[in-house]
Amino acid sequence: MTEAAAEPGHAQKVLTGPRSTGHAVLAAARAARAVTAARRWASRVPPVVRDSLLPALLLLNIVTTRAPRELPVAVALTAALALPLLWRRRAPLTVVGAVAGAAFVQWLLDVQLPADVALLVALYTAAAHSGRRGTLIAGAVVEAGVLLACLRWATEGAFLTPFVAVTATAVAATVLGVNVRTTRAYLAALEERAARLEREQEQQARLAVAEERTRITREMHDIVTHNLSVMVALTDAAVYAQHRAPHRTTTAMLQISETGRQALTDMRRSLGILRADEPDAQRHPLPGIAQLEALADQMGAAGLPTRLDVHGGHAHVPATAQLTVYRLVQEALTNTLKHTPAGTHATVRIRCSTGSVTVDVTDSGPRPPRPATAPTGHGIPGMRERAAAYGGTLRAGPLPGGGWGVHTRLVLDSAAAVPA
Known part of the structure; x- marks a missing residue:
C-alpha cells in the first residue's frame, strides 16, 4: 500500500523536474531576447x-x-x-x-x-x-x-x-x-x-594588370613585328624572282604562308595562356633555345643569312628564361632585317652556364642614319625590359669594326627574376 501510494508522487516528481527545467530555459531565452532588444x-x-x-x-x-x-x-x-x-x-x-x-x-x-x-x-x-x-x-x-x-x-x-x-x-x-x-x-x-x-590589394591588382598588359603588348609586338618583317622580305623576294626563277617564287610564297601560320599560332599561344580552358597553350609549348635553329633558317630564307652557335647545355634553363632568350634574338634579328641592306650577315651566340645565359647578336650591315624626328619604337626598350626581368643589362649599338651588336646576360638564380 505504501509503495503504491508512493508511485504516483514519484511519477509526479519525475514529470515536474523536466517541466520546471523547460520553464527555466524559456525564461532565460526570453531574458536574453529582452537584453538584445534593449x-x-x-x-x-x-x-x-x-x-x-x-x-x-x-x-x-x-x-x-x-x-x-x-x-x-x-x-x-x-x-x-x-x-x-x-x-x-x-x-x-x-x-x-x-x-x-x-x-x-x-x-x-x-x-x-x-x-x-x-x-x-x-x-x-x-x-x-x-x-x-x-x-x-x-x-x-x-x-x-x-x-x-x-x-x-x-x-x-x-x-x-x-x-x-x-x-x-x-x-x-x-x-x-x-x-x-x-x-x-x-x-x-x-x-x-x-x-x-x-588599398594595398587594389594597388597590387592594378600593378598586376598593368604588368600583364605590358607583357602581352611586348609579346604581341615581338610576334607581329618579326613575322610581318619576314613576310614583307619574302614577298619582295617573290616579286623579284617571279620572272627570273619561278620555282623560287613558289618557295617564297610557301614560306610566307608558313610564316603567317606560325604568327597565328604564336598569337594564339600567347593569348591562350590567359585562359585556363585554352587547349592551344598546351599543344604548342613556348619557344625556347631549341627553336633558335628554326628561327635562323627562317631569317636566312627571308634574306638574312644567320649563323647560330650555342655553347653549353640548356636543359636546366627555365622555360620563361628560354622564352626571353628566344624573343631577344628574334627582335635583334628582326631589327637587322629591317634596317640593313642586302648582303648583311648575322651571328647569334648563346652561352649557357649553371647560373646564367649570355646572348650576343651581331651583324655586318651598317645602319642608316636615323632622322631626329623619327619615332624610337618599342623594340629595344622591350628588349631591355625582358633582360631586366632576369637581372641583365642590355647593350645595343654599333660595333667598333662595323655592324651592330646586342649583348646581355641573364641571371638564372636571381631572386628578383620574374616572368618576362
Missing part, C-alpha cells in the same frame, strides 16, 4: 538622450523623497552634480572637475545625496575618452573625494570598510573605462589595417 533600442537612441536619463532620474528621486524644507538645497546640489554629465563625452576632464567641485560644496554643507554616483560616471567617462594622464588625474580627484566623504560620514570605528568599498568601486569604474578605450582603439586599428590592406 541593446538595439539603446543603440538607436541619440547619445544626448541617453546621457540625460541619469540626471533626470536623480532629480526625480530627490523631488519625490526629500522633505519640502530640504528640497531647494537638495535639488540645487543634485542638479550641480548630475547636469554636467550631459557634456561628459565632449569634455570628460572638465566634467570631472565640475562634478568634483559640486561634490566638495556638498561636503562643506554636510549633505548626503544619491547624486554622488555622478562622480563614478564622470570617472568612467574620463577613463574611456582620455589618455593615461587624464585618467590618473580624474582618479586622484575622485579618490580625494572618497577620502573626505569617508572621514566625515563614516561611523566611528568603521572608516576602513566603507573607504575600501568605495575605492574598489572607483577602481572598477576606472578599469571599465580603460577597457572600453582600449577596445575602441583596437577596433579602430583593425579597421585602419583592413582599409590599408584593401
Whole structure:
C-alpha cells in the first residue's frame, strides 16, 4: 500500500523536474531576447538622450523623497552634480572637475545625496575618452573625494570598510573605462589595417594588370613585328624572282604562308595562356633555345643569312628564361632585317652556364642614319625590359669594326627574376 501510494508522487516528481527545467530555459531565452532588444533600442537612441536619463532620474528621486524644507538645497546640489554629465563625452576632464567641485560644496554643507554616483560616471567617462594622464588625474580627484566623504560620514570605528568599498568601486569604474578605450582603439586599428590592406590589394591588382598588359603588348609586338618583317622580305623576294626563277617564287610564297601560320599560332599561344580552358597553350609549348635553329633558317630564307652557335647545355634553363632568350634574338634579328641592306650577315651566340645565359647578336650591315624626328619604337626598350626581368643589362649599338651588336646576360638564380 505504501509503495503504491508512493508511485504516483514519484511519477509526479519525475514529470515536474523536466517541466520546471523547460520553464527555466524559456525564461532565460526570453531574458536574453529582452537584453538584445534593449541593446538595439539603446543603440538607436541619440547619445544626448541617453546621457540625460541619469540626471533626470536623480532629480526625480530627490523631488519625490526629500522633505519640502530640504528640497531647494537638495535639488540645487543634485542638479550641480548630475547636469554636467550631459557634456561628459565632449569634455570628460572638465566634467570631472565640475562634478568634483559640486561634490566638495556638498561636503562643506554636510549633505548626503544619491547624486554622488555622478562622480563614478564622470570617472568612467574620463577613463574611456582620455589618455593615461587624464585618467590618473580624474582618479586622484575622485579618490580625494572618497577620502573626505569617508572621514566625515563614516561611523566611528568603521572608516576602513566603507573607504575600501568605495575605492574598489572607483577602481572598477576606472578599469571599465580603460577597457572600453582600449577596445575602441583596437577596433579602430583593425579597421585602419583592413582599409590599408584593401588599398594595398587594389594597388597590387592594378600593378598586376598593368604588368600583364605590358607583357602581352611586348609579346604581341615581338610576334607581329618579326613575322610581318619576314613576310614583307619574302614577298619582295617573290616579286623579284617571279620572272627570273619561278620555282623560287613558289618557295617564297610557301614560306610566307608558313610564316603567317606560325604568327597565328604564336598569337594564339600567347593569348591562350590567359585562359585556363585554352587547349592551344598546351599543344604548342613556348619557344625556347631549341627553336633558335628554326628561327635562323627562317631569317636566312627571308634574306638574312644567320649563323647560330650555342655553347653549353640548356636543359636546366627555365622555360620563361628560354622564352626571353628566344624573343631577344628574334627582335635583334628582326631589327637587322629591317634596317640593313642586302648582303648583311648575322651571328647569334648563346652561352649557357649553371647560373646564367649570355646572348650576343651581331651583324655586318651598317645602319642608316636615323632622322631626329623619327619615332624610337618599342623594340629595344622591350628588349631591355625582358633582360631586366632576369637581372641583365642590355647593350645595343654599333660595333667598333662595323655592324651592330646586342649583348646581355641573364641571371638564372636571381631572386628578383620574374616572368618576362
